[in-house]
Amino acid sequence: MISELGALAWLFAVVAFGAIVPVVPTGAAVSGAAVLAFHNHPLLIVLVIAAGAAGAYVGDLVMYAMCRAGGEQLARRLRWLRDEERLVPLKVRLQRSQVPVLLVSRLLPGGRVPVLLAAAFLGMSWRTFVVANLPACALWSAVYAGIGVAGGSIFPEPWQGVVAAIALVLVIGQAVNVVNKRRAAASRA
Structure with a gap:
């Protein structure tokens, strides 16, 4: 049980760090931890969800x-602010409905940082x-x-499930990025 608690603490730390430094694949970390919990102690999946959520929450607060x-100065210096035109519609959406916009931004790869910036600005x-x-x-x-x-659940060995989950998360993230870039290019044209 002590090793599981240590692993949950590491998951919390990785996700919190990844929420602050947006290049860390935090979703893959949660997925990988859930695979290991599924194969070792399925009830730990609830704690994996809690540790991931807590890490994301603390990182988002920071x-x-x-x-x-x-x-905006800090956002530019840290290269968080790349597409200022994208912030205007986000600000409008945030003024109308804050909770749904935050929910969706957290689920879309690359969506959280612009929404956090828009909310802060x-x-x-x-x-x-x-609360939101x-x-x-x-x-x-x-x-x-x-x-x-x-x-x-698909793969018999935990390592296979971890690799599959991480690959799936990375593929979904890249697909969303490609779609977003195409939409941005089409809107500029």
Whole structure:
């Protein structure tokens, strides 16, 4: 049980770090941990979801604080702000419906950072962000754990399920990025 708690602590740390440094494949980490939980102790999947959600939530809070404090200058310096035109419609959507926009942004690869920036630049209150981001992180973690459980149930060996889950997460992420780039190119043309 101690090794499982250590693994959950590492999952929390990796996801929190990945939420702040958006190049870490946090979804793949949750999926991989869910595969291992599925093969070793299926009841631990609930704790994997909780650790992933908590890590995502803490990381998002830190990143939101950085966006609020540092503003557009920090976002440009850290290369978070690449497409300023994309922020305008996000700000409009956030003004209309904050919780659904945060939910969707957490689920779409590459969608979270622009929404966090738009929310920070819009001046979304801390209270609203703290409340609205909680279900987004929980849903995100459950979805990626579900991908891991699916991979784990298909393959007999845990390592095969981990590789399949990570590959699936990376393929989905790349597919979404390609679609987003094509949409952006089409809207500019």
